[in-house]
Amino acid sequence: MHAPRSLLLLPAIIMCHFMTGQHNCVAIHKKTSCQVQGGRADCSHLRLKAVPPNLPRNITGLDVSHNDLKALPPGSLAPYPLLLHLNVSYNSIAKLDQGVCRTLPLLQTLNMAHNVVHLLNEEDVSLCTNLTRLIMASNKLLLRGEPFSALQSLRVLDVSMNKLESAKLGSRPQLPHLVSLDLAFNSFTTLKKGDFSFLRHSPFLQILNMSSVLLKKLEPGCFEPISGLRALIMDGSNMGTQVISKLCSELSATAIDSLFLRKTKLITLTKATFKGLKETNLTFLDLSRNDMEKIEGGAFSWLSRLHTLILTDNGIKLLTNDTFKGLNSLRSLQLTKALVKRHSTPIIEDFSFRPLIALESLILQRTAIHDITENTFTGLSSLRELDMSWSSCASLRNINNKTLVSLSGSPLLKLNLTGTAIARINPGSFFFLRNLTTLLLDFNFIKQTLTGEEFEGLNRVEELHMSNNHQTVNLSSRSFVNVPDLRLLNLGRSLKAEAVNIDPSPFRLLLKLTVLDLSNNNIANFRENMLEGLVNLKVLSLQHNNLARLWKTGNEGGPLLYLKHTPSLTTLLLDSNGLDEIPAEALRGLSNLREISLMNNLLNSLKDSIFDNLSSLRVFDMQKNLLTAVRPRVFKAPLRNLSLLLMNKNPFDCTCESMLWFVTWLNDTHGTRVPGLRDQYLCNTPLAYFNRSVMDFDGLSCKDMTPFQALYILSSTAVIMLTVTALLVRFHGWRIQFYWNVLINRTLGFSDAKADEGREFEFDAYVIHAEKDADWVDRWMALLGNDLCRFCLEDRDSIPGMLKLNSIVDNMRKSRKILFVVTETLLRDPWCLR
Structure with missing residues (x-):
């Protein structure tokens, strides 16, 4: 098939581009004026009566198709002498003026399809010597003389749908460089021997399109002048078996490589x-x-x-x-x-493909297919791909080790059994397919627990697809033990909700896995080690499940940080999971993540640091959540290198605190694409901005708040400091006063006595106690007192005749330390209270 692919491409392009007009192959968008880009002017679909005179003079392409042009006067094209491509298809032009090519000497492509051109004379295109493509499809052509004889450079000629009565477009050799000739949908029924004689000197002709030409007779030698023909298209010609046999005989002397006989009533x-x-x-x-x-x-x-x-x-x-x-x-x-x-x-029948x-x-x-036997595919010794998708065969409903045994001699790499109503896969069903790398089992009715024996022999399988199963599949810890080289595993919409909640994980042996799809399975619970060992996983699809509880702070055992085992992850899809909370550590370590989708969840208040590690992020999707604010502390890191942002359809709070930074970022960013910015990013509050675009938010109003914010900060600080001071004085005032007195005394030199001052003490300590504790103190002082340690007791050692206060002060001076015997009685003593 490799040889004719290039040949198939050319007629496909020709048929789309020239038979229906180049803009008929794409969606048409309403426009009100010509669009000029890259040296080309698009003035199609504007109901123009004439070629616009005010376009740039240096344009090389002009498209005025699908308008109301009645004529194409050369003067209207004079302002554009550099034109290479001119498209005037789908108008009502009745004649090609010979002055067009005189005015446009460089013209290479002229498309006049779907007009009402009738007579085409030799002088009409005699000056178009540089034309390489001429499209005259769907007109009412009547050829007079040799209209194409001057087109020495022409490579593509399309005169289809013109009700031509003959394939003969000239009587003398011409078009020496023609590659493709389109005669489709014309009225001739006979190919005469001399019809293509005008192409006798056209050695480059490769493609001839005669689709829907109702040929009934072919004269011997009719293809002899174009013996170099490589591709012949006869689709829709309804020739029948006999005429096709004759056609094949006439093609025997050509270099035919590709033959299209679609819809020929064969x-x-x-x-x-x-x-x-x-x-x-x-x-x-x-x-x-x-x-x-x-x-x-x-x-x-x-x-x-x-x-x-x-x-x-x-x-x-x-x-x-x-x-x-x-x-x-x-x-x-x-x-x-x-x-x-x-x-x-x-x-x-058996051995049909041998x-x-x-x-x-x-x-x-x-x-x-009625049945697949043990010899249905026998003999396919080179088969690498077998596609039986959406086929009906009773043998495939319960696959066993004999169903596909006829493929044992084939080096099969890809097997597609999508939509074949498989209900069960028995052990060893694919044992013979040891070269298989891709197995597709999507859209079936499989209902069983995969034990691993079903995939025995598939040691080289790299892709396994079991998505959209109409029944439910259960997994075991050994489900994929026989496919260790698996790189892609698609189990979307196929599993029981509890299928992955097993220990050890069914995926633990898939060390090479790069893509895992578990979407649409209503999974609500699994273990933290479910993804353990998947160090090469790059794409993880978990959308449309019920995973909200796993990330809740109140979850038993705390939030489940199951993504910590996938450091290579580049794409993470968590859409529609009912998420209303993301733990601070949930996305930690995913420095390679390039795409994350959290669309259609219930996220509102996000922790400041959750996205800080996503420095490689390029696509960020948070559509349809409950976001009211886009704060820099949350989103600054992930939006830094972003290519695509999808955050529309959220109830944004358009206030200075919530949206000022985001609106500023939207106005300043140029490398990030934000689709639907004007009509889908709408404010929900306050009332003044309700249902208006966030881009309408006036950031200048936030600047007027700066003095008030400073005043607020100052006043708040003063109130807090006053409150703290009052509390300190109320509960710790005595401590403050004590340390203050110590500081003042030491600053003024009133410090405790030191040994180098030459001061002598009579007592080692002056004992202060409550009067009611005197007996207890006397007993303990008697036990502790000796010649090496003397205590001063006021009742015992007071100076007779001296005032009590003076005596206390004097004895304190004679004591090295002051010893307090603190008891509840002391704290209530009048002297202590004073």
Whole structure:
């Protein structure tokens, strides 16, 4: 198939670009004036009556298609002498003025499709010597003389849908560089021997499109002048088997490589249908949409060089071991909707594919097969891809070790069993597919607990898809023990809610896993070690579950920090999980994260540091939450290098404290794309900004608050300090006074006596006690007192005849220390209180 791909691309582009107009292949947006960009002016769909005269003079492309032009006077194009491409399709122009090419000497592409041009004379385009593409599709052409003889550089000519009565566009050789000729949807029914004689000297011609031309007769030698032809498109021609046989015979002398015979009413393929192609190098054949019911044995035996065969959308009832006989070089066979159940179920006999020894890709999408036996695919020794998605086959509902045993001799890499109504996979079902790297089991009805034996033998599988299962699958700790090389695992909308809440985790052995999809499973609980060991995981999809409780502060054991085991994560999807809280440590360590999606949750108040580690973030999605404020302490770090921000549909509080920083950031940023900024980022409060865009928020009003904010800070500080001082004085005033007196006394030199002052003390300590404690103090002083330690007691050692206060002071001076005997009685003593 590799050889004709480039050939297929060109007719596809031609048919879209020139038959329907280049702007008909894309969505049309309303506009009110011409749009000029990159040297091209787009003035389509403006209901213009004439070419606009006020466009830049240096434009090289002009599109005035889909307007109301009645003529194309050369004077209207005079202001644009550098034009290379001119599109005037879908207008009402009746004639191509010969002065157009005189005014535009550099013109390379002229598109006049879907106009009302009738007569085309030789002088009309005689000056268009630089034209490489001329599109005259869907007009009412009547060719007079040799209108294309001067176009020596033309590579693409489209005269389709013009009701031409003959394929002969000239009588003498011309168009020496023509590559593609489009004659589709014209009225001729016969190809005469000399019809293409005008292309006898056109060695570059490769593509001929005669779709929907109702050919009934082909004269011998009709393709002889264009023997270098590589691709012939005959779609929708309704020729039938006999005319197609004749067509193949006439193509035998050409270099035909690709043949398109779609919708040609080729209901039966006989053994002689393609006999004329035996000597050709045909590598691509498309027979789709023919309602084909029968293929005789050996019908393809003449096509030994064929690489690609497309039989899509037919009604084949039976494939036998002779159906594909002779296709020794076939690499791709497409049978999508080729075997469809109508009156009976189509049958694929044993060894039907055995002749296809070089086949690499077999597509059996949306087919109905009676049964798959132990020899259905026998002989496909080169098969690398088998696609049976959305097919109906009773054998696939309960897969066992015999269902696909016929593939044991195939080096199969990809097996697609999507939507095949599989209900159970038995142990060893894929044991023979030891080269398999991709297994797709999406959209089935599997209902079982995966023990790991189901995937026995799949040691090389890297992708396993089991999403959107109509039943529920349960997992065990050994579910994936036989697929250690797994890199992508898709289990979205397939599992029981408690399937992953097991220990040890079913994913612990998947050390190479990079993508894990557990979305849409209503998972509410799992263990913190569920992702343990997945050090290479890059994409984690957990959206549409019920994970809110796992991150709540009140969760038993605290928030579950399950992401700490995935340091390589680059994409994290947590949409629609009912999250109303994110722990401060939840995203810690995810320095490689480039995309995070928290859309459609209940997030409002976010901790200041939760996004601080996301310095590599490029896509940030927090749509449809309950965010009222976008504070810099939360969002400054993740928004620093962002490419795409999605924070719309939140109830924003448009006040200075909540939105000033965010609005300033939106006005200053240029590298971040913020879709829907004007109409989806709306204020909810206050009333003055209700339902208005956040971009309407006036940040200048916040500057008037600066003096009041300073006054508020000062007054608040003063009140707090006054309160603290009052409390200190009330409860610790005596301490403050004591230390103050000590500080003053020491500053003024009234410090305690020191040994170097030469001062002598009579007592070691002066004892102060309550009067009621005298007996207790006397007893203890008697026990402690000796010649080395003398205590002064006021009742015993007071100086007779001296005032009590003076005596106390004098004895204190004679004592080295003052010893307080603190008791409850002392604290109530009148002297202590004073």
